[in-house]
Amino acid sequence: MNPKGRLYLVPTPLGESGLPPVLPAEVQQRLSAIRHFVVEHSKTARHFLKQIAGLPPLASLELMELSEHTAAKVLPDLLAPLLNGRDVGLLSEAGCPAVADPGASLVRLAHQQGIQVVPLVGPSAILLALMASGLNGQRFCFHGYLPVVQDARDEKILQLEKRSRQENETQIFIETPYRNLRLLEALLQRCNAQTQLCIACNLTLVDEYVFTRAIGEWRQNSLPAIHKRPAVFLLQG
Structure with a gap:
């Protein structure tokens, strides 16, 4: 055989x-x-x-x-x-x-x-984003896509923030690119001002964007140009 x-x-x-x-x-x-x-x-x-x-x-x-x-x-x-x-x-x-x-x-x-x-060796957007975020790389959890329906999505965001704070664990998730800004706006509305949020977009490309700020700081700045661009979101309370 x-x-x-x-x-x-x-x-x-x-x-x-x-x-x-x-x-x-x-x-x-x-x-x-x-x-x-x-x-x-x-x-x-x-x-x-x-x-x-x-x-x-x-x-x-x-x-x-x-x-x-x-x-x-x-x-x-x-x-x-x-x-x-x-x-x-x-x-x-x-x-x-x-x-x-x-x-x-x-x-x-x-x-x-x-x-x-x-x-084989090659790029992983999830790990690249975590590496560059400055958030906890010892304890983290990837959740894939969050719920699409607003109420369910908002509830999930609060759950992830609470879990992150209690477990000292980075929460990682993604979204369909054309809904990126909708998700970001929900994060800014629902999360505590002190919670850290990293947005990692177009990783490995010439216009790569990775930035970590407290939610309160994100609220005071212009939203990044992430519409229809592959992005990873990382949250740590």
Whole structure:
């Protein structure tokens, strides 16, 4: 029986920053030998893969899609190349696979099947934001997206602020880019003036923005230009 392939978790750029600043040459060299990829969206995956030096023509590669809408019954089919001894690269839409990403379900199944999972080095917006925030990096929690409905969102903000204060824990969350300003306005309205808020936007790009202020200071300054720009929010009471 053929030995099983390895599932490589491939970080991708967070924007149009290009590969050299964010992916080491060793990672790109490893990718050039892979012919099977599981991707969130084929179009953006092809744009990424065509930048990998030494990779054969895209037409010769097999791209299988895995998104939040993929049914669980399809996952074993995505593992088929691995069970036949072929390596597979798992790509997120942006950043690290399986972190706030549907790829986690495939990784879990790979472990159940005894497949080796190999994480590769690359950008993580969550960790980059935490590193640059100056907030507590010893205790932190990532919550993904907050509720969309106003009352539920406002209640969640108060819960996170209280938890942060009681546990001395940084609370990290994100929002759909076109709702960034709505979330920021809710934070400024609901949180205590002394609570620290970091906004990290367009990380690794030329117009990267990372700034931490107390809520009271944010209220006295103009709001940053984060509309429709990928952003991470970090809160510490």
